[in-house]
Amino acid sequence: xxxxxxxxxxxxxxxxxxxxxxxxxGWIRTLRSSKxxxxxxxxxxxxxKNIQVVFGDNLENFKEISKLSISSSITIIxxxxxxxxxxQPFEIQAKEIIIEGLSDQDYPLQKKRHTFEYxxxxxxxxxxxxxFSAVFRVRSVASYAIHKFFQEQSFVYTxxxxxxxxxxxxxxxxxxxxxxxxxxxxxxxxxxxxxxxDFFGKETNLTVSGQLxxxxxxxxxxNVYTFGPTFRAENxxxxxxxxxxxxxxxxxxxxxxxxDMELAEDMLKYVIKYVIDECPExxxxxxxxxxxxxxxxxxxxxxxxxxxxxxxxxVEILQNCGQMFEYPVQWGIDLQTxxxxxxxxxxxxxxxxxxxxxxxxxxxxxxxxxDNKTVAAxxxxxxxxxxxIGGSQREERLDVLKSxxxxxxxxxxxxWWYLExxxxxxxxxxxxxxxxxxxxxxxxxxxNIRDVxxxxxxxxxxxx
Amino acid sequence: xxxxxxxxxxxxxxxxxxxxxxxxxGWIRTLRSSKxxxxxxxxxxxxxKNIQVVFGDNLENFKEISKLSISSSITIIxxxxxxxxxxQPFEIQAKEIIIEGLSDQDYPLQKKRHTFEYxxxxxxxxxxxxxFSAVFRVRSVASYAIHKFFQEQSFVYTxxxxxxxxxxxxxxxxxxxxxxxxxxxxxxxxxxxxxxxDFFGKETNLTVSGQLxxxxxxxxxxNVYTFGPTFRAENxxxxxxxxxxxxxxxxxxxxxxxxDMELAEDMLKYVIKYVIDECPExxxxxxxxxxxxxxxxxxxxxxxxxxxxxxxxxVEILQNCGQMFEYPVQWGIDLQTxxxxxxxxxxxxxxxxxxxxxxxxxxxxxxxxxDNKTVAAxxxxxxxxxxxIGGSQREERLDVLKSxxxxxxxxxxxxWWYLExxxxxxxxxxxxxxxxxxxxxxxxxxxNIRDVxxxxxxxxxxxx
Numbered sequence: 067x068x069x070x071x072x073x074x075x076x077x078x079x080x081x082x083x084x085x086x087x088x089x090x091x092g093w094i095r096t097l098r099s100s101k102x103x104x105x106x107x108x109x110x111x112x113x114x115k116n117i118q119v120v121f122g123d124n125l126e127n128f129k130e131i132s133k134l135s136i137s138s139s140i141t142i143i144x145x146x147x148x149x150x151x152x153x154q155p156f157e158i159q160a161k162e163i164i165i166e167g168l169s170d171q172d173y174p175l176q177k178k179r180h181t182f183e184y185x186x187x188x189x190x191x192x193x194x195x196x197x198f199s200a201v202f203r204v205r206s207v208a209s210y211a212i213h214k215f216f217q218e219q220s221f222v223y224t225x226x227x228x229x230x231x232x233x234x235x236x237x238x239x240x241x242x243x244x245x246x247x248x249x250x251x252x253x254x255x256x257x258x259x260x261x262x263x264d265f266f267g268k269e270t271n272l273t274v275s276g277q278l279x280x281x282x283x284x285x286x287x288x289n290v291y292t293f294g295p296t297f298r299a300e301n302x303x304x305x306x307x308x309x310x311x312x313x314x315x316x317x318x319x320x321x322x323x324x325x326d327m328e329l330a331e332d333m334l335k336y337v338i339k340y341v342i343d344e345c346p347e348x349x350x351x352x353x354x355x356x357x358x359x360x361x362x363x364x365x366x367x368x369x370x371x372x373x374x375x376x377x378x379x380x381v382e383i384l385q386n387c388g389q390m391f392e393y394p395v396q397w398g399i400d401l402q403t404x405x406x407x408x409x410x411x412x413x414x415x416x417x418x419x420x421x422x423x424x425x426x427x428x429x430x431x432x433x434x435x436x437d438n439k440t441v442a443a444x445x446x447x448x449x450x451x452x453x454x455i456g457g458s459q460r461e462e463r464l465d466v467l468k469s470x471x472x473x474x475x476x477x478x479x480x481x482w483w484y485l486e487x488x489x490x491x492x493x494x495x496x497x498x499x500x501x502x503x504x505x506x507x508x509x510x511x512x513x514n515i516r517d518v519x520x521x522x523x524x525x526x527x528x529x530x
Numbered sequence: 531x532x533x534x535x536x537x538x539x540x541x542x543x544x545x546x547x548x549x550x551x552x553x554x555x556g557w558i559r560t561l562r563s564s565k566x567x568x569x570x571x572x573x574x575x576x577x578x579k580n581i582q583v584v585f586g587d588n589l590e591n592f593k594e595i596s597k598l599s600i601s602s603s604i605t606i607i608x609x610x611x612x613x614x615x616x617x618q619p620f621e622i623q624a625k626e627i628i629i630e631g632l633s634d635q636d637y638p639l640q641k642k643r644h645t646f647e648y649x650x651x652x653x654x655x656x657x658x659x660x661x662f663s664a665v666f667r668v669r670s671v672a673s674y675a676i677h678k679f680f681q682e683q684s685f686v687y688t689x690x691x692x693x694x695x696x697x698x699x700x701x702x703x704x705x706x707x708x709x710x711x712x713x714x715x716x717x718x719x720x721x722x723x724x725x726x727x728d729f730f731g732k733e734t735n736l737t738v739s740g741q742l743x744x745x746x747x748x749x750x751x752x753n754v755y756t757f758g759p760t761f762r763a764e765n766x767x768x769x770x771x772x773x774x775x776x777x778x779x780x781x782x783x784x785x786x787x788x789x790d791m792e793l794a795e796d797m798l799k800y801v802i803k804y805v806i807d808e809c810p811e812x813x814x815x816x817x818x819x820x821x822x823x824x825x826x827x828x829x830x831x832x833x834x835x836x837x838x839x840x841x842x843x844x845v846e847i848l849q850n851c852g853q854m855f856e857y858p859v860q861w862g863i864d865l866q867t868x869x870x871x872x873x874x875x876x877x878x879x880x881x882x883x884x885x886x887x888x889x890x891x892x893x894x895x896x897x898x899x900x901d902n903k904t905v906a907a908x909x910x911x912x913x914x915x916x917x918x919i920g921g922s923q924r925e926e927r928l929d930v931l932k933s934x935x936x937x938x939x940x941x942x943x944x945x946w947w948y949l950e951x952x953x954x955x956x957x958x959x960x961x962x963x964x965x966x967x968x969x970x971x972x973x974x975x976x977x978n979i980r981d982v983x984x985x986x987x988x989x990x991x992x993x994x
Contacts, residue, residue: 070784072684072752074684091752091783091784091957092752093955094955110752110784111686111750111751111752111753111783112684112751112752112753137954137955138955139784139955139956139957141784166784166955166956166957166958167926167952167955167956167957168955169953169954169955170953170954173954173955188947189746189947190746190947190948190950190951191746191750191950191954193746193747193750193751194749194750198750199750199751202686202688202747202751203686203751205687205689206681206685206686206687206688207681209677209687209689210677210681210687213673213674213677217670217671217674220536220538220576221670222575222666222667222670223669223670223673223674224666224670224984225669225673225759225776225983225984226984226985227774227984227985227987227992227994228692228759228761228774229705229761229773229774229987229992230992231992231993239709241693241707241708241709241729242707242708242709242710242712243705243706243707243736244705244706244708244712245703245705245706245763246706246712248706248708248710248712248715248723249715249722249723251712251713251715258713259712259713265705265763265765265773265989265990266773266987266989266990266991266992267990268992270992272707279984279985279994282653282654282655282657282994283657283666283984285658286575286655286657286658286662286663287575287576287657287663287666287667288536288555288556288574288575288576289575289576294758294759295689295692295758295759297692297693299709299729301729309693309729309730310691310692310693312689319555319575320534320555320574320603320605320630462631483652483653483654483994484654486654486655487654488631489633489634490601490633490634490637490655491557491558491601491602491603491630491631491632491633491637492603492630492631493555493603493630493631494630519689520688520689520690520691520743520747521690521691521743523691523693523730525729525730526729526730526731527730528691528693528694528695528730528732528734529695530691530743530746530947
């Protein structure tokens with residue numbers, strides 16, 4: 067028997083292995099032993115649950131095995147037998163246990179519970195804990211669900227650039243990228259920075275959104291999506307902001323705001339359902355230990371028809387609801403999380419799209435409505451979190467777009483290629499952005515963005 | 531009839547639509563008309579091929595339609611009928627054509643052929659051409675194939691960080707990332723740069739590889755992979771180097787170099803086969819117009835058992851083959867593309883793994899062989915390109931790793947977390963890196979990396 071089996075495979079296809087000799091490898095999660103036999107819980111990372119191994123003093127290295135510390139890695143060959151009277155469905159009766167690698171006694175993930183704060187300081191080891199094993203498997207499965215959802219509908223996955231000379235939102239704190247010698251910045255005769263000497267010959271930043279680039283591809287492939295890292299150099303130390311995070315940005319041509327909302331609703335339901343179906347052990351864990359009521363809430367999302375309401379209607383509801391808010395509500399304000407959560411949790415009791423926001427609080431590329439005051443934007447609000455998706459129909463009319471850019475002092479030459487899309491066969495088109503980490507927080511119930519990113523980057527934090 | 535159908539769907543499921551009224555949208559690729567009727571080739575981006583639309587002067591806007599310029603966007607409602615005597619299998623007899631957006635007469639992608647060099651200057655429009663429509667759909671489908679391959683085997687997709695304080699290879703030109711004011715760099719009392727004032731409080735770069743981070747996850751999940759952007763600030767103006775490119779880096783625990791090669795071979799075959807199966811129209815186009823013989827070469831790869839040879843044997847073959855090389859061959863040199871191509875194209879006539887390279891030309895983390903001269907590294911060479919994959923078994927022995935790092939003057943404190951993986955249940959493990967653009971060049975036959983990246987970033991080039 068050469069290769070070891072995945073513990074996942076033994077759990078999922080038990081009948082193929084029962085009463086047979088199996089070989090597995092993994093790390094010791096717990097070990098207890100008496101003078102003549104012992105039990106090991108082994109986890110190989112392929113599955114949330116451990117497998118139980120029983121060993122006896124028939125093993126020639128029985129004493130050595132008995133003393134192994136937590137997280138030692140071992141190979142086990144033995145018989146898989148049913149254990150109808152025990153908590154676990156089966157166990158392995160070891161015939162041979164080979165030590166692969168020892169673990170020092172100071173291994174930090176001993177059995178006692180650790181705080182998430184502490185576990186962040188050992189981000190290289192925390193995926194070996196139950197919570198983070200579950201989080202990062204869900205993150206992986208949800209990533210795949212996103213690709214599957216779009217690819218099955220023939221969307222073209224588009225790798226938009228990370229390094230960019232343009233600033234999509236016309237705002238947003240950006241990271242500078244350079245190869246200049248910071249000890250000795252080259253200057254021009256006018257004493258400004260000589261970017262001609264930099265790698266790209268001009269100022270370059272890390273992208274805050276792939277949308278403008280994605281629009282060019284949507285006007286060629288009709289339906290496209292991005293899924294990649296984006297960056298914000300915002301100095302905000304909250305549980306919901308990271309400097310580096312992944313975003314999904316679909317963009318659809320021959321489509322309006324209502325098509326956009328339909329796509330967003332379908333996508334959210336698809337991904338949530340896929341994770342619940344594929345990760346039942348992990349989702350049970352979250353529901354029990356991280357966020358009671360999580361599964362009810364997610365199942366409710368899957369089975370609801372999302373509500374729809376305009377911004378103007380939302381403002382009226384909030385003004386007349388009798389609820390006290392920290393930020394008072396009047397037409398023109400940007401809705402705060404407290405407002406969003408009231409709408410989705412108290413008023414609608416299900417996810418809701420708010421549409422047609424005042425142009426002043428939205429980006430230049432959003433399509434102007436006929437009232438000339440609001441734009442065809444939509445935010446999707448979900449119970450327990452507030453805004454999870456923001457999108458819009460894009461302004462496809464060259465003259466309207468240009469005059470909007472002029473109002474905002476955006477230079478046409480910086481957007482020449484974006485404007486050209488409106489000259490050569492423009493069509494209505496729309497898209498949205500979904501912050502992937504927000505989605506993972508929503509699906510897992512984890513409360514801090516640092517705990518859904520393998521190696522989070524936030525102000526002052528780039529360890530590992 | 532509200533929504534338009536995808537042209538892809540009409541081609542793939544023709545019988546569902548034949549003799550029925552259909553609604554499509556798209557951009558005009560060609561239009562010719564007489565006084566009483568006309569033909570339009572329409573492409574909606576969902577499919578490589580166009581669909582032919584016939585229209586007559588029964589349309590009330592017949593004259594207007596007749597004059598439409600290339601790339602105008604239109605909606606067509608009409609009857610789908612078979613055309614057994616024509617080149618195309620079917621056409622739409624238009625009952626109504628609605629103009630969505632006009633295209634200016636100076637649209638740059640007129641019917642005449644353009645050079646790839648020119649098309650790079652209109653990267654926002656080039657995906658509307660046949661070649662780039664094919665390239666970027668294949669890029670998307672190949673991306674999905676990679677995810678599918680790994681996810682079906684329960685590998686955990688791991689988003690390793692883009693912003694990093696560590697330099698994986700202990701070398702490599704990196705981009706600096708900063709929020710410091712370049713006009714006025716803050717200095718310490720000793721006149722060095724005061725990185726405490728920078729966003730992360732220390733020097734930060736763009737990653738050149740996610741491998742070290744991926745290893746931490748492999749030692750928790752057993753089998754993991756990355757797929758994300760990586761960066762090199764190398765000032766090399768070649769057809770094969772870009773400053774920003776995507777990499778796939780699987781990492782497998784309880785696995786040695788031979789498992790690693792098996793995984794690499796399986797993955798390459800899977801992805802190539804998937805693209806050939808899913809993109810037959812695109813692959814035919816490449817085979818006819820870009821690289822004759824492409825499909826034969828790819829099918830040969832799918833059906834070969836890859837060869838295996840050590841570096842030492844490879845050097846002997848090259849020294850005794852009677853071929854003149856620009857770079858003379860002796861034990862210890864890094865193999866050049868000419869050597870690699872000789873081995874795979876002339877000697878083996880199929881893909882081949884070269885293993886066990888001199889330690890001096892490989893990275894510090896590769897596992898030392900018993901001869902203490904070579905390391906357990908492997909490169910996969912393929913006909914037509916040379917090296918496409920580089921991988922190794924990783925050094926899991928703490929003492930050997932530390933002494934290797936000392937030889938190379940790497941500081942242990944910079945790698946504390948990487949070293950700890952060897953303290954807490956180390957196991958043999960291995961992995962490799964695949965440059966995604968190299969793979970796309972190989973699958974499509976495209977000769978320049980700038981033509982397989984939506985918006986390429988190379989020295990001096992960050993437009994769009």
